[in-house]
Amino acid sequence: MRPAPPASVRVLASLTALAAVLALTACEGGAQGTKATGAGAGGDGFVLRDSGIATVARGERRPAPELRGETVGGGQLDLxxxxxxxxxxxxxxxxxxCGPCRAEAKHLVEVAAETxxxxxxxxxxxxxxxxxxAARRFEREFQVPYPSFYDPQGRLLRxxxxxxxxxxxIPSTVVIDKDGRIAARKIGELNDRHLRQMIAPVAAER
Structure with missing residues (x-):
């Protein structure tokens, strides 16, 4: 009979397996949040609120990237x-x-119509x-009224x-202000209340 590995080896193996499971869960199920920092600490300007929404002060916002390409429906879209x-x-x-994407879809559709x-x-x-x-079935199932870029390789995200x-x-939501700058984000599933909290202050800006 082969002797059992030392306790330290067993612990290390267990931790490695746990890390792999957590990484897969975050990837497939949607991360619920990330640590956002102020401009002085991390340079990204995001300040994380208790709601999980991260916002950026108007003077610290960075331009959103140029996004253009084909949609899920086969058309062309240019932001x-x-x-x-x-x-x-x-x-x-x-x-x-993505399960959380399915859970939040009704909230996105509702608030899109409202705003x-x-x-x-x-x-x-x-x-x-x-x-x-599969993407087209998703749009039909949830009656999504707005277009989506088709980006299977994640090129636009980069x-x-x-x-x-x-x-x-995934899922994540980003709010871009009227000047084309990134104003807020939420990593992970959101509901209609959080979505309105993200949008309202940016929409009220003059």
Missing amino acids: DSGEFRGKVVVLNLWGSW ESDGVAFVGIDTRDFDRR RFPAGTVSPQG
């Missing part, structure tokens, strides 16, 4: 077009494979759906400034 100029844009990162008349536009970024048909979003942090 620099006149359709979005001067509007608050809510960007939701999602995947049809459209206030000059707020919603746009999705569908990532890691390598079969476009255009965001470092520390803003992560391809592993």
Whole structure:
């Protein structure tokens, strides 16, 4: 009979397995938050609130990246077009494979309809759906009224400034102000109350 490994080896193996499980859970189920820092500590300008929403003061905001490409439905979308100029844009990162994305979809659809008349536009970024048909089924199932970029490889996500979003942090939601700058984010599932909390202060800015 082979002797049992030392206790230290067994503990290390258990910790390694646990870390792998946690990493997979965060990737597949959506991270519930990240530690946001002030500009002086981390350089990203985000201040994390108790709600899990991270915001950036107007004078510290960075420009959102140029986002253009094909949509889930097969059309073309460009956030620099006149359709979005001067509007608050809510960007939701999602995947049809993601349970929390399914749970929050009804809230996004509801608030998108509520805020459209206030000059707020919603746009999705569908990532890691390598079969476009699954993404289209998701949009039909939840009756999503706004377009989503089709970004299975995460190329659009990599255009965001470092520390803003992560391809592993799905779902995530980013609010872009009327001047095209990143004003707020929430990593992880959100509800309608949190979504309104993210949008309202940015939409009220003059």
